[in-house]
Amino acid sequence: MKISKQQKAALQSYFRSVVAAVVAVAATGNYAPDDLGKAAVAALIPPILRWANSNDPAFGRVVQK
Numbered sequence: 001m002k003i004s005k006q007q008k009a010a011l012q013s014y015f016r017s018v019v020a021a022v023v024a025v026a027a028t029g030n031y032a033p034d035d036l037g038k039a040a041v042a043a044l045i046p047p048i049l050r051w052a053n054s055n056d057p058a059f060g061r062v063v064q065k
Contacts, residue, residue: 003005005061007059009058009059010047010050010051013046013047013050013058013059014043014044014047017043017044017045017047018040018043020038020041020043021039021040021042021043022039022040024039025027025038025039027053029057047059
């Protein structure tokens, strides 16, 4: 399976979001695996919002004119 530049950028963005979300939960002293997993799932929101943005040149759904 070949990954496009857009897909690679989206995955990198997701992994950055996961790290930030998991660190934020862990910083509160909560190390429960289910809560850390919820943080990883919630980290999907920023990349999805960027993908849905038609003006995002990185990996958004850019409208062709």
